[in-house]
Amino acid sequence: MPPDNTDDGLRAAVALRDEHPTLPVLVRKLLIDVLTPRQLKAVADGLREVNRRMQEGGAC
Template sequence: MGHPRWLSEEESRAWHAFLAAGALLNRRLDQQLKDEVGLSHLQYEILVRLSAEPGHEMRMTELADSLFNTKSGLTYQITQLEKAGLVQRRACTWDVRGVKAVLTDAGQEMLKRAAPGHVATVRELLIDVLTPEQLIALADGLGEASRRMCDGNASGPR
């Protein structure tokens, strides 16, 4: 297997900054959404994904993939959103095994209520803290890492 390529001081600094910022940002976004509208960050993202689709619906497997979540984790969240009347499940007309999640009118209203506070918090904690150059570097670097992981080529050059 060879010897590991240990992280340099600068690489380690970047890795730890990424871990801390990601965890803190998710925690703060989760808290803001729970305090203001009673949703978790993941539940908010489910509503966002559904609202962007034609007919405000998606197959559960596609929704889980778009959120980088497990099917069982998504099923739990959809159940919670369904109990709140924000989404409903519907059988897929073209696949008897398929189930779609559908955004309800109440779900659309919830998203309209939640979005302004969410965007303000994202701006406060991340967007407005970085320079335009840092935002571009962040989007480019994390976009490339995400693309490689989704393509199954995460190891990259050695």
């Protein structure tokens, strides 16, 4: 999150995820009230992918 507590970083992550569906996304701070269900699913999918790669011993 930027120092001014806006959601620009999260919006950038969601936009990148939309363009690159296999891109893992890790969110350390989540503002649930500004996410649409689709965006929340994209974040969850990214977290699952990171977890899968870590379990396989691969790089994230």
